[in-house]
Amino acid sequence: MPAGGSQERFVALLEEHRKILFKVAGAYCPNPEDRRDLVQEMTAQLWRAFPRYDERFRFSTWMYRIALNVAISFSRRQSVRARHAAPAGVELLEASADVSAAAPGDEDLRLLDRFLGGLEALDRALLLLYLDGNRYDAIAGVLGISETNVGTKLNRIKERLRRELAGNA
Amino acid sequence: MELDDLKRRWEEQDRKLDRSLRLNARAVEEAVRGRSRAEARRAGLGLFLELVLGFLPVLWLGSFIADHIREPRFWIPAMALDIFAIATFGGLVRRQVVLRAIDWSAPVLEIQKRLAAVRMGGARATKWTLLLAPLLWTPLSIVAFRGLFGVDSYAAFGAAYVAANAAFGLLFLAVAVRVSRRYADRAERSPALQRFMRDLGGRNLARAEDSLASLDRFELEPAAPGSEKAL
Numbered sequence: 001m002p003a004g005g006s007q008e009r010f011v012a013l014l015e016e017h018r019k020i021l022f023k024v025a026g027a028y029c030p031n032p033e034d035r036r037d038l039v040q041e042m043t044a045q046l047w048r049a050f051p052r053y054d055e056r057f058r059f060s061t062w063m064y065r066i067a068l069n070v071a072i073s074f075s076r077r078q079s080v081r082a083r084h085a086a087p088a089g090v091e092l093l094e095a096s097a098d099v100s101a102a103a104p105g106d107e108d109l110r111l112l113d114r115f116l117g118g119l120e121a122l123d124r125a126l127l128l129l130y131l132d133g134n135r136y137d138a139i140a141g142v143l144g145i146s147e148t149n150v151g152t153k154l155n156r157i158k159e160r161l162r163r164e165l166a167g168n169a
Numbered sequence: 170m171e172l173d174d175l176k177r178r179w180e181e182q183d184r185k186l187d188r189s190l191r192l193n194a195r196a197v198e199e200a201v202r203g204r205s206r207a208e209a210r211r212a213g214l215g216l217f218l219e220l221v222l223g224f225l226p227v228l229w230l231g232s233f234i235a236d237h238i239r240e241p242r243f244w245i246p247a248m249a250l251d252i253f254a255i256a257t258f259g260g261l262v263r264r265q266v267v268l269r270a271i272d273w274s275a276p277v278l279e280i281q282k283r284l285a286a287v288r289m290g291g292a293r294a295t296k297w298t299l300l301l302a303p304l305l306w307t308p309l310s311i312v313a314f315r316g317l318f319g320v321d322s323y324a325a326f327g328a329a330y331v332a333a334n335a336a337f338g339l340l341f342l343a344v345a346v347r348v349s350r351r352y353a354d355r356a357e358r359s360p361a362l363q364r365f366m367r368d369l370g371g372r373n374l375a376r377a378e379d380s381l382a383s384l385d386r387f388e389l390e391p392a393a394p395g396s397e398k399a400l
Binding site for chain 1: 171172174175176178179180182185187190191192193194198199272273274275276277278279280281284372383385386387
């Protein structure tokens with residue numbers, strides 16, 4: 001457990017990178033209640049791992065790894081797990097309505113949500129990292145694959161998106 | 170529309186998030202501290218109980234074997250049970266060691282492969298436990314009657330009863346596996362029964378193996394010509 005002194009630092013870093021929690025949870029949990037649980041679980045795991053965080057490396061990379069690992073495991077067991085008791089009313093992330101759901105008429109984002117939801121867990125992670133503007137080397141570092149593999153997979157994802165859009169047209 | 174068009178739309182949404190998303194720092198502190206303590210307590214107690222329940226049979230059977238070392242008709246079935254109990258306990262300890270050593274900040278593929286391997290080990294152990302249970306019923310009844318009530322099953326019920334028990338175990342196993350393979354999907358109303366049937370029929374093990382194989386494919390997929398090198 002991190003010492004009390006590092007808690008302020010942790011909260012500050014979490015505040016700075018809060019969007020990662022929001023987006024990873026959104027990509028792996030369509031259900032709002034599960035999403036709240038997942039955000040808490042990711043935050044708890046980040047806190048437990050924080051004493052081992054090496055400040056020479058980017059916090060976002062470290063945070064993406066933990067958040068994605070927790071989210072993928074969470075979504076895998078989601079269908080069979082017993083719901084644990086989260087403290088009622090605690091919302092770690094508060095989003096205004098215009099970002100918590102795609103605005104009416106915002107077909108592009110809905111399309112992207114659907115497409116993300118249809119991908120395998122690791123492909124979804126890869127696309128999420130790409131959409132968030134991460135470089136190939138950073139994506140490769142978070143996922144643990146080569147940069148070339150990142151490029152290949154992204155090309156395949158783009159190809160799949162084209163096919164699905166053509167199929168829907 | 171291309172992925173890059175959607176990416177631009179995503180970036181616009183990202184800018185909105187900057188303005189609209191707030192972190193409730195007090196909630197973070199409360200949730201993280203309360204949850205960490207509660208989870209650590211729950212996990213610690215659960216593991217302690219599992220280890221005790223796993224190790225008690227090993228101890229008891231060891232003691233039973235020592236007491237009946239000159240009576241092969243008792244120590245042989247006890248030994249079969251003890252080997253099973255030791256293997257089960259060993260598997261439990263090994264899975265716990267692997268799970269506790271996981272560093273969640275390691276690359277995603279590495280962690281997911283490790284978790285998939287643990288799931289596969291768990292599914293394999295459950296499948297074999299269920300498969301062996303009907304076969305172990307006979308030695309278990311011999312040892313339990315003797316150890317707990319001092320009754321000699323061979324003398325009290327006769328060798329034919331013991332042999333019939335073993336034969337029934339085999340028959341039950343064959344029928345249970347067949348039924349599980351055939352009807353697991355229809356047992357949706359009872360998740361516990363469905364999980365049991367999927368474990369017994371080997372479906373959960375197959376799913377865990379598929380999951381690991383899919384992670385291997387993700388890692389080893391060969392590079393296609395023309396893939397971009399940088400953004």
